[in-house]
Amino acid sequence: MSEQKIEFYEGPAGGWGALRSVKNTLLKHDIAIKGAKTLLSANQPDGFDCPGCAWPDRNHASSFEFCENGVKAVAAEATARRAGPDFFARHTVAEMMAQSDFWLEDQGRLTQPMRYDATSDRYLPVEWTEAFALIAQHLNALPDPNQAIFYTSGRASNEAAFLYQLFVREYGTNNFPDCSNMCHEPSGSGMRPQIGVGKGTVTLEDFEQADAIFIFGQNPGTNHPRMLGELRAAHKRGARIVSFNPLRERGLERFQDPQSKLEMATLGATPISTHYFQVLPGGDLAAVKGMMKHVLEQESALGGILDHAFIAEHTSGFEAMAADLRAESWEVLALESGLDEAQMRSAGDVYIGAKSSIVCWGMGITQHTHAVATVQMLVNLLLLRGNLGRPGAGACPVRGHSNVQGDRSMGIWEKPPAALLDRLQQVFGFAPPRADGVDTVEAIRLMLDGRGRVFFALGGNFAAATPDTDATWRALRQCDLTVHVTTKLNRSHLVHGRDALILPCLGRTEIDLQAAGPQSVTVEDSMSMVHLSAGINPPASAQLLSEPAIVARLAAATLGDSRTDWLWLIEDYARIRDLIAQVFDDFQDFNARVATPGGFRLYNPASERIWATASGKASFQTHPVPRDTPMHRARASAPEQIVFSLMTTRSHDQYNTTVYGMDDRYRGVFGQRRVVFIHAEDIRALGMQDGDWVDLRTVWDDGQERRAERFRLVAYDIPRGNIAAYYPETNPLVPLSAIAIGAGTPTSKAVPVVIQPHAG
Structure with a gap:
C-alpha cells in the first residue's frame, strides 16, 4: 500500500x-x-x-x-494468488468482516465450493453435487417461487444469462434484480417510450464523423479509459467536446496517449474538452433546458436552426415542449443548474454550430430523482436538429460492466415484455410467470419483510453495491439461504443468510473446456456489438465450473420435470446460441453471424429512424425544472445547518465495487479512501481546516439515523454546497427510499448530508 x-x-x-x-x-x-x-x-x-x-x-x-x-x-x-480451503480454515467470518474490501479481494482466486458452518463461523469445503442439492432443496421447499430472488451481475455472458432467465422463469418467478437497476435503468425507462429503444443509437464510426460531442455526468478517464482514444481523435480533427461535470476530472481535460510515441517522448498531451461546465449535481436537466431555450430563441431570430422536416415527419409533442421552453425563466435555470445564462447559451451555440452531434451520459445523470426526465431532455436536445438516425449523431448512454447490456438483451429483466414470455412458452413448452418481479431496491424490501427467503447472485457484490447498507445487510441476514457465484472473495459472502454457499466460477480469461472442447461465450458492448470471447489461461483450479455449467446443473437439480436437457446444452455452447436464436429475432443465425471477426451489431430501429413507440414517432417530452427534490426539502427543513449534496463516486483504483488499490491518482489521493472532496470556501464556512476528520450524517424524513464516520476533508474544485466521496464507504448514507422516479435507481449522486467533526 x-x-x-x-x-x-x-x-x-x-x-x-x-x-x-x-x-x-x-x-x-x-x-x-x-x-x-x-x-x-x-x-x-x-x-x-x-x-x-x-x-x-x-x-x-x-x-x-x-x-x-x-x-x-x-x-x-x-493473479497467482489463491484463496482455497486453507485460507478459510485460518479465518472466521467475523475476522474477515473486520478487513477492508481491498484486502478481501486481494486474497486471490477462490478454488473450491464452500458452505458456511455456523458452529465454527467458518466456510468449509463442500462438493458441487451437494451444493446443488442444497440449493434445490431450499428452492423447492418455498411455498411461493416469488420468495426467491435471483440477482445478476453485468459480468455474466449471454449464454449464462439466457440459461439463467430460462431456469428461473421455469422455476416460477420474474424476480430478476440486476446491476442495471442501480445504474442505467433510467436510460432505458426514458428512451423506450420516447424513441422505441432503451439502448444507444451510435457506433464508433459515428464518433469519427461528429462535429460536437456532449458528455454529461461521466468520467471516462477512470471509468471508460478507452473512450479517451476516441475523444482524442475527435479533438484532433476539430470536433467540439463539451463536458458537464461537477468535478474537474483530468480525463475530461487532457490525455496523453500511451500509444503515441511523440506524446510519450515529449511528455505532450491532447486537450479533450473544448468547453467544461461545472454543473451542480442533478442540475443537468436545467442546463439542457437552457441550451434548448437558446436554440429556440436563435431559431426565432435567425431561422434555419431547427430541422423542421425531421420534426414534422418523425416527431410529436414539439409545440408543447417549445411553449414550455419559452415560458422557462433564465433565473430558475441558472439557479438550479449552477451555470449562468451565458454559459448555457455558449453550450447552445456549440450545438447550433455542429452539423452532427452525439450526446453521451453516465451515472452522473441516472442516479438522481429526476433521472428519467433528464434522459428524455437529452434526447429532446438531439431531436431538435434531427441528430438521431444519421451519421455522426445520436444518443450514447455509456454502460458500465462488460455485458450489462447483453444481460438485458437475454431477458434478465424483472418486467419482461409479453412477447418474450410468449416465445419462451412456444419454444420450451412451459408457462412462464406473467407477474412482474422485483428490482434491486424492491428485492431488499422483500428480504427485510421476510418474504424473500432465498437469495442467489450470479456474480456481483450485492452487499457492497446497494444503498442503505444497514438495511441491506439486515435483509440478507434474514434469508434462509444466500448463494454467490464468484471468482474472488468479497463483502457479500460475509453478509450471509442462515445457510450460505460460495460457488467459484471460471473467469473471462480462462479456458472453458466442455464435452465438445474449449468453448467461447458472447458479450454485447455499449453500442450493441455482439462478439465471441474465449479464455486462454488454464483455470485457477480444477474445481471451477463455468457460469453456464453452474446454472445448467442447478436447473437440472431443481426442475425435476423440465423438458429442457440442461446438461446436454452445456456440452457445446453453440446449442445454447441456437436456442437464443429461436427466442430472439435479432439473434437469427447467431452462430454463423458471431463467427465473423468482430461479430455483428444488433438491429437498432432508432438508428434507422424507425420508431417502435406507441405513436410510431419519436416524441418530445416536457418536464419542469425540479424544484422540490429531497435536496431542496432537506435544506428547507434544516435552515440552521449547512446541508451538502453528496455524490458518491469511484476512485481510479476501483471498478464498480472492486477496489484494486488505495490510490486515486488523478484526484491526488494516495494510500487512502475515506476522503471527502469539498470546496475550500465550504471548509472555512464550517469553521474547519483542510485535512480535518469529519463524520457524515444523512438528512432524511424517515427518522432513521444514517452515518458514515471518519473521513478526511480534501479541498477540491467542486461547486460550493456539494461534496463527493467514494462508495461503498458512503453507501450507508443512501436511503432505501431515495430512488429515481419511474426507474427505481438509487439516487446516489444527490444525498443530503451534514458534516460534523469526527466524534473520535
Missing part, C-alpha cells in the same frame, strides 16, 4: 502514469510474463473480451485494445 498523502496531480490522463500502473499491477499479482501474454489476447478474434467496462473495441482485432483499468481487471482475475 502506498503512503497516505494528498498531492495535487498535474499530469494528463494516461501517459507514463498509466504505464507505471500497468507494470506495478502485473508485478503485484506475480504474473508479469503471463500477464503480458494474456493482455495481448484481450479483445482479439481468438481471445477474450476484456472483463472491465462495456466500451467497444475499434475492430476487435487490434494489437493494443486494453487500458489501465482493463489491465487491473485482467490481472486481478489472472
